[in-house]
Amino acid sequence: MTHEGQKKESKIEVIKRESRYLRGTLKEALQDESPLFSEENVQVLKFHGVYQQDDRDLRLKLKKEGKDKHYIMMVRARIPGGVLNPDQYLVFDRLADEYTDYGTLRITTRQTIQLHGVIKRNLKTAIQNLNEVLIRTLGGCGDQVRNIISCAAPGDEPFRTEMREDVLSLVDRLGAKTRAYYEIWLDGEPVQLDEGESEEPLYGEVYLPRKFKVAMAPEGDNCIDVYDNDIGFVAHIENRHVVGYTVLVGGGMGRTASDKATYPRLASPLCYVSRTDLVETAAAIVTIQRDYGDRVNRRFARMKYLIDRRGSDWFLTELESRLNRTLEAPRPLVWHSAADHLGWHREREGVSYLGLYVPNGRVKDSESVKLKSALRDIVREFRPTVRLTTQQNVILSGIPDELRPEIERKLREAGVPLVEEVSAVHRHAMACVALPTCGLAVAESERALPGLLPVFERVFEELGIADEPITIRMTGCPNGCARPYNADIAFVGRTMGKYDVFLGGSHLGTELNELFKEFVPLDQLVDSVRPVLAAYAQEREPGENFGEFCRRVGLDRFRHVEQALL
Numbered sequence: 001m002t003h004e005g006q007k008k009e010s011k012i013e014v015i016k017r018e019s020r021y022l023r024g025t026l027k028e029a030l031q032d033e034s035p036l037f038s039e040e041n042v043q044v045l046k047f048h049g050v051y052q053q054d055d056r057d058l059r060l061k062l063k064k065e066g067k068d069k070h071y072i073m074m075v076r077a078r079i080p081g082g083v084l085n086p087d088q089y090l091v092f093d094r095l096a097d098e099y100t101d102y103g104t105l106r107i108t109t110r111q112t113i114q115l116h117g118v119i120k121r122n123l124k125t126a127i128q129n130l131n132e133v134l135i136r137t138l139g140g141c142g143d144q145v146r147n148i149i150s151c152a153a154p155g156d157e158p159f160r161t162e163m164r165e166d167v168l169s170l171v172d173r174l175g176a177k178t179r180a181y182y183e184i185w186l187d188g189e190p191v192q193l194d195e196g197e198s199e200e201p202l203y204g205e206v207y208l209p210r211k212f213k214v215a216m217a218p219e220g221d222n223c224i225d226v227y228d229n230d231i232g233f234v235a236h237i238e239n240r241h242v243v244g245y246t247v248l249v250g251g252g253m254g255r256t257a258s259d260k261a262t263y264p265r266l267a268s269p270l271c272y273v274s275r276t277d278l279v280e281t282a283a284a285i286v287t288i289q290r291d292y293g294d295r296v297n298r299r300f301a302r303m304k305y306l307i308d309r310r311g312s313d314w315f316l317t318e319l320e321s322r323l324n325r326t327l328e329a330p331r332p333l334v335w336h337s338a339a340d341h342l343g344w345h346r347e348r349e350g351v352s353y354l355g356l357y358v359p360n361g362r363v364k365d366s367e368s369v370k371l372k373s374a375l376r377d378i379v380r381e382f383r384p385t386v387r388l389t390t391q392q393n394v395i396l397s398g399i400p401d402e403l404r405p406e407i408e409r410k411l412r413e414a415g416v417p418l419v420e421e422v423s424a425v426h427r428h429a430m431a432c433v434a435l436p437t438c439g440l441a442v443a444e445s446e447r448a449l450p451g452l453l454p455v456f457e458r459v460f461e462e463l464g465i466a467d468e469p470i471t472i473r474m475t476g477c478p479n480g481c482a483r484p485y486n487a488d489i490a491f492v493g494r495t496m497g498k499y500d501v502f503l504g505g506s507h508l509g510t511e512l513n514e515l516f517k518e519f520v521p522l523d524q525l526v527d528s529v530r531p532v533l534a535a536y537a538q539e540r541e542p543g544e545n546f547g548e549f550c551r552r553v554g555l556d557r558f559r560h561v562e563q564a565l566l
C-alpha cells in the first residue's frame, strides 16, 4: 500500500511484489544461454547484490560491428564493518582473476568489495565461491538495509568489541531473510513455512521503498561519514565502554540535477538509546520508513524526504508509539577527527595494524605498482585480518611487531607507497566508479581524478597549504556515490567532460557544501577553484579549515571572477 493518496505505485514496487520474496525467475534465467537478464530480473538481482551493466567503452565498436552490448555483472558483497578474514580476502582476489573482465577488486565507500565484469555464465559460481567462505551478496544493493558500515580501526579498547557486536546484531535483525538466495545461488531446496510465518517478518513482500543505509561511529571520529546515512548510531564511550548511542536519522547524498526538489541531507539527531535498546529502535525506524516512505516516486523515496515532509516531531512520536515508551533526548556530539587510519598504529601489546592507501579503492597490478599481488602475498604468508575503510583504503591488522620490516619490504618491492609517500591531497581524495561500468555515469570519475590530483598537489604546494586536510571528491553523476556533498571540494559530473563544482563542506563530514559553478570543463576544474584556495591561503584564521573559510566568507565574491584573470 502507498500512503501517497490515489497515486499509482512505481513499477519497481510491482516487480518486488510479484517477485515472491526476490525469486523472480532468476533460477530459470541462470540456466538459459542469454548473456543478459530480463528487466524484472535485473531489478530483483539488485537485492542479491548484482547489477547488470555493460562495458560502455565497447558500445560504439560493438554497434558498428552490428553486435549487441557486452553485458557484464557487478557483484557487490555484504561485508559488515568491512572486516574480512584472510581466506575471505583471498577468495575475492582469486575471483577477480578467474571470473572478471578487469582482473581488479574495487573497495567501495561502504566498506565492501565489488567485482566488476562477471559474465552471466559465471555469476552463480562466483557467488557460490564467496558463500564457501561465508560471504553473502544478499543485501549488497536493492531496497533494503545495505552493508552496515562502522569505523574499521582495530584496537584492544573494549568499546571496539562492543561496537562490533552491536553491528553484527543489527545485521542479524535488519537483514533480508528470504530463502530465495539459497534456492537460486546455492541450490537450496524450498522450505515450507509454518502457517502464519512470514518469509520477511521485518520487510514484508515489498521490502523498503528505497535503499536504506545504516552506520555506526564512535563519538569523536567521523571517519565513516555517519551523517550521510538513513540511520547513524554514534557510540558514547565512558571508561572505554559504550554506554549508549545517539541516533541520527534522515541522511542521504543522492540528488537529481534536473530536479530542484531533490537534495542531499545530513542526518539529524533524534534520540539517545542504551545498548540494550539499540536493535529494536533500529528495527522500529525501518518499519516507519517501510510504512510511510514514498512508494510512488522513487526520487523522493529515501527516508530523508519522509522526515522533512512530516517533520521530526511526527517521526519521534511515531517511533515512541511503536516502541511503546518515551525516548531520551540525543546527547551533544563533538567531533575532532575523521581519521583515515593510514600508516602503522598500535593495535594491542606487541601487535600493530597498517593502513594502506588504495587509489580510488582499485586493487590492481599496474606496470609500476603491484598492489594486488603484494596484498595477496602478504595475506597468504602473514594472515592478517583485512579491513576495508569507507575511504576506500585497506587496513591489515593483527601484525606482530617483529614482522613490520618484512611487510614494509614486500610493499616497497611491489612499488606500493607507504603513508609517508602519499600526499595529503591524495589521502583525502575519492572518486566513484563511473565509466566504463556504471550505467548512470554521464562523465568520467575514477579515470579522471588521478589526472587532477597532481595538479592540485602543485597548487597546494605553491599556496603553502599542502598539509591541510582538504577533501576532494568526484562523481560521474549527481547520485553521489563518493559522498561529494559534504566534501571541501567536489566535482559532480553533469555531462561528458563537464562538472558542477561544490565548495565548503567539511573534512569532519558535518557540513554540506554549496554549488559554486556549473558545467565546468574538466581541464578548467583546478583553475575554477584556485582563487578560493588562494584566498584561503592568505586570509584564513588560525586553525580554520577550507570548508569553514568558504562558509565564513561566502562564495559569491569568487563566483564572478573571469577565467581570463585566473
Ligand code: HEM
Binding pocket: 051, 053, 074, 107, 108, 109, 110, 114, 228, 252, 253, 254, 255, 361, 431, 432, 433, 434, 437, 438, 439, 440, 479, 480, 481, 482, 483
Ligand atoms: C540515487 C542515487 C544512487 C544510485 C541510483 C546509485 C547507483 C549506483 C550504481 C549503479 C553503482 C555501480 C557503479 C559501478 O560500480 O559500476 C553505484 C556504486 C556505488 N554507490 Fe551508488 N547510487 C546512488 C547513490 C549513492 C550514494 C548516495 C552513496 C553513498 C553515499 C552510494 C554508494 C555507492 C557505493 C559505495 C558504490 C560502490 C562504488 C564506490 O565506492 O564508488 N550510492 N551506485
Ligand code: SF4
Binding pocket: 432, 433, 434, 435, 438, 439, 440, 441, 442, 445, 475, 476, 477, 478, 479, 480, 481, 482
Ligand atoms: S555517482 Fe553516479 S556515476 Fe558514480 S557510481 Fe554512483 S551512479 Fe555511477
